[in-house]
Amino acid sequence: EDKVVQSPLSLVVHEGDTVTLNCSYEVTNFRSLLWYKQEKKAPTFLFMLTSSGIEKKSGRLSSILDKKELFSILNITATQTGDSAVYLCAGGGADGLTFGKGTHLIIQP
Protein backbone atom coordinates (compact mmCIF):
# COMPACT_ATOMS: atom_id res chain seq x y z
CA GLU A 1 0.00 0.00 0.00
CA ASP A 2 1.33 3.39 -0.99
CA LYS A 3 2.12 5.77 1.85
CA VAL A 4 3.08 9.44 2.17
CA VAL A 5 4.07 10.88 5.55
CA GLN A 6 4.47 14.58 6.19
CA SER A 7 6.11 16.28 9.12
CA PRO A 8 5.52 18.30 11.11
CA LEU A 9 1.72 18.13 11.06
CA SER A 10 1.53 21.69 12.31
CA LEU A 11 3.97 24.53 12.64
CA VAL A 12 3.72 28.06 14.01
CA VAL A 13 6.45 30.58 13.16
CA HIS A 14 6.89 34.32 13.01
CA GLU A 15 6.86 36.41 9.88
CA GLY A 16 10.31 36.48 8.31
CA ASP A 17 11.33 33.04 9.53
CA THR A 18 12.41 30.25 7.20
CA VAL A 19 10.56 26.94 7.36
CA THR A 20 11.26 23.46 6.04
CA LEU A 21 8.44 20.99 5.49
CA ASN A 22 9.21 17.30 5.12
CA CYS A 23 7.67 14.53 3.06
CA SER A 24 8.64 10.86 2.90
CA TYR A 25 7.00 8.46 0.50
CA GLU A 26 6.60 4.83 -0.44
CA VAL A 27 4.88 4.71 -3.82
CA THR A 28 4.70 1.80 -6.21
CA ASN A 29 5.86 2.61 -9.75
CA PHE A 30 6.80 6.10 -8.64
CA ARG A 31 6.30 8.86 -11.22
CA SER A 32 6.51 12.16 -9.36
CA LEU A 33 6.34 14.00 -6.06
CA LEU A 34 3.97 16.95 -5.92
CA TRP A 35 3.46 19.80 -3.52
CA TYR A 36 0.17 21.69 -3.21
CA LYS A 37 -0.93 24.69 -1.12
CA GLN A 38 -4.45 24.68 0.29
CA GLU A 39 -6.18 27.72 1.78
CA LYS A 40 -9.77 26.78 2.70
CA LYS A 41 -10.50 25.76 -0.88
CA ALA A 42 -9.14 23.47 -3.57
CA PRO A 43 -5.44 22.61 -3.49
CA THR A 44 -3.33 24.74 -5.80
CA PHE A 45 -0.27 23.32 -7.50
CA LEU A 46 3.20 24.38 -6.34
CA PHE A 47 5.80 21.95 -7.67
CA MET A 48 6.20 18.64 -9.42
CA LEU A 49 9.50 16.83 -8.90
CA THR A 50 10.61 13.83 -10.91
CA SER A 51 14.42 13.87 -10.68
CA SER A 52 16.68 13.72 -7.66
CA GLY A 53 18.82 16.63 -6.66
CA ILE A 54 17.32 19.25 -8.94
CA GLU A 55 15.94 22.14 -6.94
CA LYS A 56 12.77 23.78 -8.20
CA LYS A 57 12.20 27.40 -7.19
CA SER A 58 9.30 29.80 -7.34
CA GLY A 59 9.92 33.07 -5.56
CA ARG A 60 10.51 32.34 -1.89
CA LEU A 61 9.51 28.68 -2.25
CA SER A 62 11.82 25.87 -3.27
CA SER A 63 11.69 22.11 -3.23
CA ILE A 64 14.00 19.17 -3.86
CA LEU A 65 13.59 15.43 -4.20
CA ASP A 66 15.83 12.58 -3.04
CA LYS A 67 14.72 9.41 -4.84
CA LYS A 68 17.32 7.29 -3.05
CA GLU A 69 16.07 8.23 0.43
CA LEU A 70 12.42 8.60 -0.79
CA PHE A 71 12.20 12.08 0.63
CA SER A 72 11.33 15.62 -0.37
CA ILE A 73 11.47 18.98 1.36
CA LEU A 74 9.66 22.24 0.75
CA ASN A 75 11.45 25.39 1.91
CA ILE A 76 9.82 28.77 2.39
CA THR A 77 12.14 31.69 3.13
CA ALA A 78 11.19 35.11 4.55
CA THR A 79 7.72 33.84 5.40
CA GLN A 80 4.70 36.14 5.16
CA THR A 81 1.25 35.88 6.72
CA GLY A 82 -0.09 34.96 3.28
CA ASP A 83 1.95 31.76 3.43
CA SER A 84 -0.36 30.48 6.16
CA ALA A 85 -2.03 27.38 4.69
CA VAL A 86 -2.02 23.61 4.66
CA TYR A 87 0.78 22.25 2.48
CA LEU A 88 0.04 18.89 0.92
CA CYS A 89 2.59 16.45 -0.40
CA ALA A 90 1.50 13.73 -2.83
CA GLY A 91 3.31 10.79 -4.38
CA GLY A 92 2.35 9.98 -7.95
CA GLY A 93 2.31 6.32 -8.93
CA ALA A 94 0.73 4.15 -11.56
CA ASP A 95 -2.68 4.34 -9.89
CA GLY A 96 -2.68 8.08 -9.24
CA LEU A 97 -1.76 10.33 -6.32
CA THR A 98 -1.43 9.32 -2.68
CA PHE A 99 -1.63 12.33 -0.37
CA GLY A 100 -0.05 12.94 2.99
CA LYS A 101 -2.11 14.44 5.80
CA GLY A 102 -0.61 17.85 5.23
CA THR A 103 1.37 20.35 7.28
CA HIS A 104 -0.70 23.17 8.75
CA LEU A 105 1.56 26.22 8.68
CA ILE A 106 0.65 29.35 10.63
CA ILE A 107 2.67 32.52 10.17
CA GLN A 108 2.26 34.99 13.02
CA PRO A 109 2.82 38.73 12.37
Place this chain on the structure above:
Amino acid sequence: NAGVTQTPKFQVLKTGQSMTLQCAQDMNHEYMSWYRQDPGMGLRLIHYSVGAGITDQGEVPNGYNVSRSTTEDFPLRLLSAAPSQTSVYFCASSILDRGYGYTFGSGTRLTVV
Protein backbone atom coordinates in the same frame (compact mmCIF):
# COMPACT_ATOMS: atom_id res chain seq x y z
CA ASN B 1 -11.44 27.79 -19.72
CA ALA B 2 -13.75 26.37 -17.04
CA GLY B 3 -11.43 23.50 -16.01
CA VAL B 4 -13.12 21.23 -13.46
CA THR B 5 -16.56 22.38 -12.32
CA GLN B 6 -18.22 21.00 -9.22
CA THR B 7 -21.78 21.62 -8.10
CA PRO B 8 -23.19 22.36 -5.62
CA LYS B 9 -20.62 24.24 -3.51
CA PHE B 10 -22.56 23.63 -0.30
CA GLN B 11 -25.22 21.10 0.66
CA VAL B 12 -27.01 20.05 3.82
CA LEU B 13 -28.72 16.67 3.84
CA LYS B 14 -30.77 14.76 6.35
CA THR B 15 -29.68 11.26 7.29
CA GLY B 16 -31.04 8.78 4.77
CA GLN B 17 -31.47 11.25 1.93
CA SER B 18 -29.78 10.68 -1.40
CA MET B 19 -28.07 13.16 -3.66
CA THR B 20 -25.62 13.49 -6.52
CA LEU B 21 -22.51 15.65 -6.53
CA GLN B 22 -21.77 16.80 -10.05
CA CYS B 23 -18.33 17.06 -11.65
CA ALA B 24 -17.63 18.16 -15.20
CA GLN B 25 -14.38 18.94 -17.01
CA ASP B 26 -13.87 20.50 -20.41
CA MET B 27 -10.22 19.56 -20.90
CA ASN B 28 -10.79 16.14 -22.51
CA HIS B 29 -9.13 14.46 -19.52
CA GLU B 30 -9.37 10.70 -19.47
CA TYR B 31 -8.73 10.31 -15.75
CA MET B 32 -11.23 11.62 -13.18
CA SER B 33 -11.48 10.98 -9.48
CA TRP B 34 -13.34 11.88 -6.30
CA TYR B 35 -11.66 12.60 -2.98
CA ARG B 36 -13.00 13.45 0.41
CA GLN B 37 -11.09 15.60 2.85
CA ASP B 38 -11.61 15.42 6.59
CA PRO B 39 -9.68 17.28 9.30
CA GLY B 40 -6.40 15.54 10.05
CA MET B 41 -7.01 12.86 7.40
CA GLY B 42 -5.69 14.43 4.24
CA LEU B 43 -7.31 13.64 0.89
CA ARG B 44 -8.68 10.12 0.55
CA LEU B 45 -9.66 8.58 -2.78
CA ILE B 46 -13.29 7.45 -3.07
CA HIS B 47 -13.66 6.33 -6.70
CA TYR B 48 -11.85 6.96 -9.93
CA SER B 49 -12.30 6.46 -13.66
CA VAL B 50 -9.73 6.01 -16.42
CA GLY B 51 -12.20 6.68 -19.21
CA ALA B 52 -15.85 6.58 -20.25
CA GLY B 53 -17.51 3.38 -19.10
CA ILE B 54 -14.70 2.45 -16.67
CA THR B 55 -14.78 3.07 -12.92
CA ASP B 56 -12.97 1.61 -9.95
CA GLN B 57 -12.93 1.90 -6.18
CA GLY B 58 -10.44 3.89 -4.19
CA GLU B 59 -9.56 3.84 -0.52
CA VAL B 60 -12.99 4.73 0.94
CA PRO B 61 -15.72 3.70 -1.54
CA ASN B 62 -18.47 2.49 0.83
CA GLY B 63 -21.68 4.49 0.65
CA TYR B 64 -20.84 6.04 -2.72
CA ASN B 65 -21.58 5.15 -6.34
CA VAL B 66 -20.14 6.58 -9.53
CA SER B 67 -20.67 6.26 -13.26
CA ARG B 68 -18.83 7.62 -16.29
CA SER B 69 -21.10 7.72 -19.30
CA THR B 70 -19.15 10.51 -21.00
CA THR B 71 -15.55 11.75 -20.89
CA GLU B 72 -16.72 15.08 -19.46
CA ASP B 73 -18.88 14.03 -16.52
CA PHE B 74 -18.20 12.00 -13.39
CA PRO B 75 -21.06 12.28 -10.85
CA LEU B 76 -20.77 10.95 -7.30
CA ARG B 77 -23.93 9.54 -5.75
CA LEU B 78 -24.70 9.19 -2.07
CA LEU B 79 -27.43 6.58 -1.85
CA SER B 80 -28.40 7.02 1.81
CA ALA B 81 -26.50 9.83 3.47
CA ALA B 82 -24.96 9.27 6.90
CA PRO B 83 -23.37 11.79 9.32
CA SER B 84 -20.02 10.06 8.69
CA GLN B 85 -20.20 11.39 5.14
CA THR B 86 -20.01 14.98 6.33
CA SER B 87 -16.90 16.18 4.55
CA VAL B 88 -15.47 18.34 1.80
CA TYR B 89 -15.50 16.56 -1.55
CA PHE B 90 -13.10 17.31 -4.38
CA CYS B 91 -13.24 16.15 -7.96
CA ALA B 92 -9.94 16.01 -9.85
CA SER B 93 -8.93 15.14 -13.39
CA SER B 94 -5.78 14.51 -15.38
CA ILE B 95 -4.87 14.20 -19.05
CA LEU B 96 -1.45 12.66 -18.50
CA ASP B 97 -0.43 9.49 -16.83
CA ARG B 98 -2.25 10.18 -13.60
CA GLY B 99 0.92 10.05 -11.58
CA TYR B 100 1.84 13.53 -12.78
CA GLY B 101 -0.71 15.67 -10.98
CA TYR B 102 -4.29 16.71 -11.16
CA THR B 103 -6.57 19.68 -11.80
CA PHE B 104 -8.93 20.08 -8.88
CA GLY B 105 -12.49 21.37 -8.74
CA SER B 106 -13.39 23.99 -6.15
CA GLY B 107 -14.97 21.48 -3.78
CA THR B 108 -18.38 20.68 -2.28
CA ARG B 109 -18.91 21.10 1.45
CA LEU B 110 -21.48 18.50 2.52
CA THR B 111 -23.10 18.33 5.93
CA VAL B 112 -25.32 15.41 6.91
CA VAL B 113 -27.51 16.02 9.95
